[in-house]
Amino acid sequence: MVIQTQNLTKQFNGKGGFANISLSVREGEVFSFLGKNGAGKSTFIRTLLGILHPTSGEGMILGKNIGNVEVRKEIGYLPELFQYQNWLTGYELLFNHGLLYKMGKQDIKKRIEEVLLIVGLKGHEKKKLKEYSKGMKQRIGLGCAIISNPKILFLDEPTSALDPVGRKQVRDIISDLKNQGKTIFLNTHLLSEVELISDRIAILDKGNIKKVGTMDELIYSPVMALVENINDKIINDLKKIDPIVNISNNNIEIHVDDKTIPKVVNTIVKNDGLLYMIKRKENALEELFINTVGEADER
Numbered sequence: 001m002v003i004q005t006q007n008l009t010k011q012f013n014g015k016g017g018f019a020n021i022s023l024s025v026r027e028g029e030v031f032s033f034l035g036k037n038g039a040g041k042s043t044f045i046r047t048l049l050g051i052l053h054p055t056s057g058e059g060m061i062l063g064k065n066i067g068n069v070e071v072r073k074e075i076g077y078l079p080e081l082f083q084y085q086n087w088l089t090g091y092e093l094l095f096n097h098g099l100l101y102k103m104g105k106q107d108i109k110k111r112i113e114e115v116l117l118i119v120g121l122k123g124h125e126k127k128k129l130k131e132y133s134k135g136m137k138q139r140i141g142l143g144c145a146i147i148s149n150p151k152i153l154f155l156d157e158p159t160s161a162l163d164p165v166g167r168k169q170v171r172d173i174i175s176d177l178k179n180q181g182k183t184i185f186l187n188t189h190l191l192s193e194v195e196l197i198s199d200r201i202a203i204l205d206k207g208n209i210k211k212v213g214t215m216d217e218l219i220y221s222p223v224m225a226l227v228e229n230i231n232d233k234i235i236n237d238l239k240k241i242d243p244i245v246n247i248s249n250n251n252i253e254i255h256v257d258d259k260t261i262p263k264v265v266n267t268i269v270k271n272d273g274l275l276y277m278i279k280r281k282e283n284a285l286e287e288l289f290i291n292t293v294g295e296a297d298e299r
């Protein structure tokens with residue numbers, strides 16, 4: 001486990017923050033923290049980074065207590081709404097971050113070349129940040145987070161302010177970093193992002209963890225079929241595949257894995273059902289999220 005917490009709590013005069021969080025993050029996984037505004041996501045990351053002092057409980061990163069100076073070198077952090085020094089060039093920003101990590105100048109220069117390729121900004125490094133688009137700024141922010149080639153990356157809402165193209169670019173970089181073996185802890189409230197890149201998810205509500213698991217563990221997303229001529233034979237045969245198959249009007253809702261879908265299709269068609277469409281139900285994560293945290297306003 002690269003990150004481990006035990007009853008970790010951070011509150012501000014007994015309020016806000018998060019409470020009694022016990023979780024483990026495995027090496028090389030993308031772990032997403034999902035929660036509404038004000039759920040406590042940023043406070044959790046800032047506590048793990050040692051920026052905030054915990055109220056109680058324990059946290060370990062790479063086997064050392066949170067806040068340990070040696071461990072900080074192994075951690076990259078992209079804060080939410082990172083403030084860019086617009087008068088600097090991309091190159092200068094990366095260079096300054098290298099200095100913050102106390103890297104040697106030659107090492108920084110070498111690493112900047114690698115980083116520019118990873119974040120797709122090669123050729124743009126001499127431009128001032130004020131000329132960068134939002135997406136480019138977020139990517140140079142990611143570049144700063146990985147300048148020291150850290151083992152763990154904490155990314156706080158890295159895609160929230162971006163358009164779909166910018167989001168995909170950042171998502172692709174996150175996938176590449178995961179493929180390089182980095183462990184990535186991601187804060188987000190964008191459910192679509194979570195579905196696309198996370199290995200495991202924790203849902204946080206008002207400072208408490210409500211659910212943790214893989215997508216498959218958390219979401220049971222049924223397959224929906226639109227069928228005319230539903231008859232007893234179809235119903236009986238489908239019940240043999242899934243005893244709790246749900247049928248209403250022309251809709252069939254059945255719980256099967258992908259490999260079983262052809263069998264469902266075959267059962268419908270061979271019994272004279274007219275199959276117009278079959279697909280897995282969408283928004284399953286959204287449903288789970290809303291059922292877990294409710295629709296009320298933030299605290």
Ligand SMILES: Nc1ncnc2c1ncn2[C@@H]1O[C@H](COP(=O)(O)OP(=O)(O)OP(=O)(O)O)[C@@H](O)[C@H]1O
Pocket residue numbers: 012015016017018035036037038039040041042043044080189299
């Ligand atoms: N320095 C602080 N002093 C007092 N309360 C704080 C402080 N920082 C955060 N809080 C409170 O702690 C709670 C969690 O805030 P936090 O910023 O961690 O949430 P979040 O899930 O990251 O939200 P967002 O998505 O809006 O960034 C909120 O109620 C917030 O008002």
